[in-house]
Amino acid sequence: MKIIYYVKMLFFKHFEKLIACVATGLFAVSIVQSISKISFEKKPETYSSSADLNVSEYMAEANSRDITYEVVKSVARPDISSGKNREKEKTSLTLNTYAVTKAASSIRHIEKKTTSKAVKKNIEKSKDNKKKTHTYKKTGNKTIDRLNSVELKPEKFLKGKDEKILTKHLNKIIDDDMSNYEKAKECYDYIINNTYYSYGGWGNAIESVLENGFGTCTEYSYVYMAMMRYLGFDAKTVDGSTAMAAGGYGYHMWTEVKLNGNIYVFDPQVEDDMSNGKINYFRFCKTYAEVAGSYKK
Numbered sequence: 498m499k500i501i502y503y504v505k506m507l508f509f510k511h512f513e514k515l516i517a518c519v520a521t522g523l524f525a526v527s528i529v530q531s532i533s534k535i536s537f538e539k540k541p542e543t544y545s546s547s548a549d550l551n552v553s554e555y556m557a558e559a560n561s562r563d564i565t566y567e568v569v570k571s572v573a574r575p576d577i578s579s580g581k582n583r584e585k586e587k588t589s590l591t592l593n594t595y596a597v598t599k600a601a602s603s604i605r606h607i608e609k610k611t612t613s614k615a616v617k618k619n620i621e622k623s624k625d626n627k628k629k630t631h632t633y634k635k636t637g638n639k640t641i642d643r644l645n646s647v648e649l650k651p652e653k654f655l656k657g658k659d660e661k662i663l664t665k666h667l668n669k670i671i672d673d674d675m676s677n678y679e680k681a682k683e684c685y686d687y688i689i690n691n692t693y694y695s696y697g698g699w700g701n702a703i704e705s706v707l708e709n710g711f712g713t714c715t716e717y718s719y720v721y722m723a724m725m726r727y728l729g730f731d732a733k734t735v736d737g738s739t740a741m742a743a744g745g746y747g748y749h750m751w752t753e754v755k756l757n758g759n760i761y762v763f764d765p766q767v768e769d770d771m772s773n774g775k776i777n778y779f780r781f782c783k784t785y786a787e788v789a790g791s792y793k794k
Contacts, residue, residue, distance in 0.1 A: 644678040649729025684724040717766035737794035
């Protein structure tokens with residue numbers, strides 16, 4: 498009984514000290530937990546504006562994780578005297594990997610497309626300039642120099658079926674790398690070598706000569722004129738009379754081409770009659786003085 502009595506006395510005597518120890522222990526545990534929480538929590542990274550990140554930074558961040566950051570904008574400092582509270586505007590922005598990658602891919606695609614268009618445009622412009630550039634070097638050959646000395650200005654005046662037929666045959670025999678002289682000569686030779694003299698083609702000269710292979714002086718001269726104008730020469734047909742082998746003059750039609758202000762005769766039909774299997778170019782790019790007495794207009 499004495500033992501129980503002394504225990505009670507001891508308990509009441511030291512009760513305040515015991516309470517103080519328990520409170521101290523609880524306080525210590527709370528401090529340890531707070532320190533642990535502060536050590537392991539990571540403060541979020543802040544930026545002043547989303548504009549501070551460029552596309553490269555977006556891509557670098559997006560490759561590893563989603564990006565989350567806060568934009569904190571301070572409003573004007575409060576007026577203490579008025580009792581206004583300080584305000585803060587908080588904005589959260591999350592960018593995921595897919596969205597950033599897609600945006601960057603779109604930018605690259607647009608840049609590539611724009612570059613491709615620019616390169617293509619420059620190539621086309623370069624080709625156009627090449628076509629328009631006219632180079633001429635004097636050769637000493639009278640006929641060649643006459644034809645090569647002019648700059649060609651193509652004139653497409655035909656329509657429908659006639660144009661299709663003419664361009665089809667021109668594409669067979671003409672190359673862009675040819676000189677003016679070579680182009681005019683190729684057309685002259687093509688008509689002579691593929692056409693014979695016959696009636697029936699009037700009113701349909703292009704088809705008659707180029708598709709059916711026959712015609713009179715009217716069809717010969719008209720088709721050659723059309724070829725020359727499509728190539729860029731200043732050509733036209735004229736009619737009058739020409740000297741006949743049997744004597745006198747007979748009705749005739751031929752082609753004239755103006756080169757540097759001078760008129761020259763091109764007569765594929767008479768040339769055909771005179772060729773006998775070999776084209777001699779007696780009526781190819783000649784002045785009227787050079788074929789004096791052969792024509793009357």
